[in-house]
Amino acid sequence: MxxxxxxxxxxxxxxxxxxxxxxxxxxxxxxxxxxxxxxxxxxxxxxxxxxxxxxxxxxxxxxxxxxxxxxxxxxxxxxxxxxxxxxxxxxxxxxxxxxxxxxxxxxxxxxxxxxxxxxxxxxxxxxxADHHQSHAASAFFPSPFHDSVILTVDGVGEWNTTTVCRGTGNHIELLREIRFPHSLGLFYAAFTAYLGFKVNSDEYKVMGLAAYGEPRYTALIYQHLIDVKADGSFLMNMDYFNYCTGLTMTSKKFHRLFNADPRKPEENISQFHQDIACSVQKVTEEIMLLLSKDLYRQYPSDNLCLAGGVALNCVINTEILRHSGFKQIWIQPAAGDAGGALGAAYAVYHQYLGNARIVTGKEDKMKNALLGPLYTEKEVKQALDDQHLSWIKPDNLHNEVARCLAAGKVVGYFNGRMEFGPRALGCRSILADPRNPEMQAILNQKIKFRETFRPFAPAIMEEFVSDYFTAARRSPYMLFVSQTKTNTMPAVTHIDGSARLQTVNAVDHPDFYKLIHAFYQLTGCPLVVNTSFNVMNEPVVCSPQDAIRCFNQTNMDVLAIEGILVYK
Missing domain, CATH: 3.30.420 (Nucleotidyltransferase; domain 5)
Incomplete structure (x- = not known):
């Protein structure tokens, strides 16, 4: 079937x-x-x-x-x-x-x-399928849990903006909902637009920018924009938002409240913008934590599943993990609308057709999110030859890539099946040495061509995670943050001392693990910088042709593609 x-x-x-x-x-x-x-x-x-x-x-x-x-x-x-x-x-x-x-x-x-x-x-x-049913199914059915509370939060589907469900076996039951126009996703998106970023695309920039600011406007936000109850439910004051009736997210009253017009994309980012980002991030965190704490009280379970665009906010996810009461949290790695396609398919198989669900309790069904296209060595060689690029096939690719990284080179790494969802997890990645204090600026300005405040993620061998990060846990999908324990990896440490880490083990992601292990054997450092193989405003590369184009158009030093190396 x-x-x-x-x-x-x-x-x-x-x-x-x-x-x-x-x-x-x-x-x-x-x-x-x-x-x-x-x-x-x-x-x-x-x-x-x-x-x-x-x-x-x-x-x-x-x-x-x-x-x-x-x-x-x-x-x-x-x-x-x-x-x-x-x-x-x-x-x-x-x-x-x-x-x-x-x-x-x-x-x-x-x-x-x-x-x-x-x-x-x-x-x-x-x-x-219903939009939030698709989100809930994408979170629960591939998860390792037999039963779980399911929280989905996004902009809006048909009517729902927030839903609470209970998943048991092959069944999902809707328990609570918040309906449009009151939406935590649109609330955050409104601030994203106000800060001069693109809605449904750049919300993660607001999350990154927040660490540079102070939450100076939280009281103003609570006083005028959003009324939050003890259980985390909320009502928004629609006088300040324009998405119901206009072509913009915020109204003139919103702009008067903060005594500033929306930032134009080309304008410099000021301390005011940093403080606004910090404030909306803080308020959203607090609302999500109230919601999840109330769910833990009302529907006792050790397990929580998350989906919807807001579930891609790894800072919020970490707060929920630490303070909600739920012992285990599983988040759909393609938590946005892309994951809705997967959830809809699962909803048909389990709910519409009534097929049983087999759960191991240990592993999820997402195959490390490595679900996309892969290419043969022959296809890669043809693509390289078409661009008249010289290449070599080393005896040990991982050792050679490790040597390049240790020498301060930036490597575009392309191997196996492309990731599904927004995160590059070691198959369509740009890699670098996390110990280099200049590497963050090099990657942002000369490789990715993006804002200087944007942080980079560490990909670390799973067995070393507690040596480098506090309150660390398994995080294969890069959906949680942790505070760093050491100052030896400045390229992956955000200004607030945090990092959005990816843990890698030899069973689930053997090729990427071998590469990091080779770097560890050479340097004693069991982690590398991992950022997506693309430049700003472009999708992650898919084909060898995409990778070669990105390599040629940036200051990347080395392209490692399906066992083949190209040096610039």
Whole structure:
């Protein structure tokens, strides 16, 4: 049995293919089109998933979309009626798009699928999952837990912005919800836009910037913008937000409250902007912690699963882990809308079809998120030859890469299957020596071409994590932070002494472990800098051609690609 899950038409379009309950393949459309956060129908992602599985689309048993468009259109209509006559221009601008495309998604999906495989009949049934059901399923069903509380928090799906569910076996039960327009994800996104960053893309920049500021505006935020109850539920004062009726996130009243207009993207970042980032991060942390503490009291369980875009905030995740009461937390590594494709497929398999769920209690089903395309040595050599690049095939790639890193070189590392989700985990990564105090600036300014305040992550051999980090835990998906114990790794230490670490072991990620181990044997340092193989505003590289292009256009020193080395 094959189930194809699809997410599309908002941001982070993706496709996922299940064979029974095994994730065979999953990828975001942006990796193929090279359009960051691509929202278009994931034709190339679907095509690749099918090719990887060696099947035709007509052999797929069920196709499922990750949300319900009619309910979303209902929200659009009711929201504009509630705020009328405000927002008429925004409504008139969005209505034709809905009437032409989004409202008739079923027909559009079938037409697109028929183009992929003419044997796919245009009137074949398409299933639709609820948006937050897809998030909850993506968090619980691949998790190692038999039972768990499930918290999903994002901008908005159809109506829900926050849901609490209980997962047991193959069943998920909705317990509580918070509905639009009151949304913690949109609250954070509004500040993201106010700070001059891109919504649904740059929220992690706000998280990184927050460490440079002081929470000077938290009282003002609580007093005017958001009313938070003891259980973490909240109501937003919509006078300050414009996303219900306008084409912007914040209103003029919001700008007057902070006595400043929104920052333009090209403007310098001031202490005010740093303090705003710190304040919204602090308030969001406190709300999420209230929510999770109340869930632990009301629905006693050792386990918590998280999904939705807010679950990618690793600082918040760490606070929940430390202070909520839950002993174990599992977070979907593709927690945003891309993961909705996977969750929708799992919802069909377990909830719609009623298939049993086998849980080991130890391992999740995400295969270290290494679910994307891989390429052969022959394909790599052809791509290198096409660009007239000289290359060598060393006897021991890992030892040679370790020597390059120890010599201060920056290495683009491309090996095996591409990661699913926003994090590079050692297959599409840029690597460097964490001991070099100048490396953070080198990577930001000469390789990634991005803001100087952005931190980098350490990838560390799992057995050494407690030697270098406080309150450390297993973190294969780079979704928690920890304070550093030593000043010997300045390139991966944020200004507040924290690091967003990735733990690597020989069983789950053998190739990357061998590389770090080779660096450890050479230097005595069991970790490397790991950042995504891309430059700012571009998706992570997917193909050898993408990697070569990025290598040529940056000041990277070495390209290590499927066992082959290219020196610049």
């Amino acid at each position: 094959y189930i194809l899950g699809i997410s599309a038409f908002f941001h982070d379009s993706a496709a996922c293919l299940l064979k029974y309950d095994e994730v065979i393949a999953a990828a975001q459309e942006e990796r193929f089109t090279r359009i960051k956060n691509d929202e278009s129908f994931p034709v190339q992602a679907i095509t690749w998933c099918l090719e990887f599985a060696g099947i035709r689309l007509s052999e797929v048993d069920h196709v499922v979309f990750y949300e319900k468009p009619f309910l979303k259109f209902e929200r659009l209509l009711e929201t504009h009626l509630a705020f009328a006559p405000r927002g008429l221009n925004a409504f008139l601008k969005s209505l034709p798009v809905w009437l032409k495309d989004k409202l008739f998604i079923k027909r559009s999906i079938n037409d697109q699928l028929h183009q992929i495989d003419p044997l796919w009949k245009k009137d074949n049934a398409i299933l639709f």
